Amino acid sequence: MFEPPYTRTRAANERLRAHECDACGWVSFPEQPQFCKRCGVDASWSETRLHPRGTVRSYVVQQRLPEEFETPLPLAVMDMPQEESGEPARVYGLFTETDPADIEIGMEAEGVFRRVFDVAGLPIHSFKFTRPRGDRL
Amino acid sequence: MSSETDVAVVGAGMIDFGELFEQSIDDMLAAAFRDCLDDVDKGMSPADVDAAWFGTIDIADNASSGLGLSHPTGLFEMPVTRVENACATGSSAFRSAVESVRAGNTDVALVAGAEKMRDSAAGLIEGAALDQVWRGRGVTMPAFFGLRATRHMEEYGTTREQIAKISVKNHENGAKYPHAHYRFTCDVDDVVDSPQVTYPLNLYDCCPVTDGAAATLVVSEDVVDEFTDDPIWVAGSGLSVDSFERGNDESLVGFPATEQAAGQAYEQAGITADDIDVAEVHDCFTITELVTYEDLGFCEKGDGGAFIDSGEPLLDGETPVNPSGGLLAKGHPIGATGVAQVNEIYEQLRGEAGAVQADNDPEYGLQHNIGIGRNATGSVSCVNILSRQR
């Protein structure tokens, strides 16, 4: 029942599946790539999984959005490590259930599975971030 | 490279930017074209034009191809190409015209840019890819640029007040600039106390939503004498794309695409950043101009706050930046923005910039755009350098 773009990225959205470049170690997420975005090689890729706890590299707090969005809406650039070894993936992360005043650069944030939005009335699920439990200020 | 043709700018035109509900995109383009023809010292008629490049992202869905320029200007039976390159659209259109003239394929080229921003505000939101999962998830324009501000303050100790000074400077210039959308002045407190749009950016850190059009005429060295005895030469041009997803930490505090485009342009011009006397740079948000000082090499990485504190980019400083008021005051009709910036550099180098004329007798002027694309993960930058000397 997913529209095609969401079907193609379902494993990434729902299981944090990613791909690591065998030539340079760069991690592609959520796309399943062919040419590497960093080294430019027509590379071979190893499937990997991201760990749902990442690190905030920068963030903003959006106050003015269309009415279907909750505000204030914190948004971060996150580095998400792989489950095993290797480089992290650098991705955008929306926050949820977090006081904007509790977000800071360098903090860890936990990916939690949430409904992100609806397409034609059908819910699309993916990860949002929260300040981890037991890590309150 | 000696077989390349030198390229000169011989005319610049634009309309007053603003909220122009009474004008269609055709109305705006025709007026900018007429103003540009009238600006040519020895005169020019539409029949002199050999080819045209039309910059628009077509945010209001009414221009779609080169025909969007042909219809209002009557320029038919020639190559007319629409260019779209995010917020670097106008500068990319200029660069495309310059490359054609430089290669010897065109003698007289028109560059025109236009955007009806106020007809369709939703386009901006869609352009920011709010509905994508992971890539560009919920990212608006102020967020994309604001992410650099948060990180720049953390990493380099840049202050909120330093960022606000960019807005104060550009509004002070814009108040003197006849084509600007906003012509008011403000102080640092006004910026810091204005409503928060996206932390850490407030309303006065953001450019307005503005309609506008601008046009420029570029010609080859072979025909320049027919049009003026006082041409301004295109010394260099660069264009590059990059993405923060590639993992370069510099992309968290600035835009590597700007560094790359500027490097190409400086190399082609045979100069360095120190040689630039006046610049029109992309200040869609205050922080964008601050990091651009660094990306263009006007100061070291991390010193953007100190650079504005020093007064160097003020109108009476050593290197005036955005004498026209920039996007913050003049407005940002996307397809027209880069073209209008080129025009301002042209007028600055001719000494015809009126109330906002740089008083340092400028030899070299630089124009810069940075745009975002690909679900707000990538950036595209175009840099053009003009010179008084051939």
Ligand SMILES: [Zn+2]
């Ligand atoms: Zn690679």
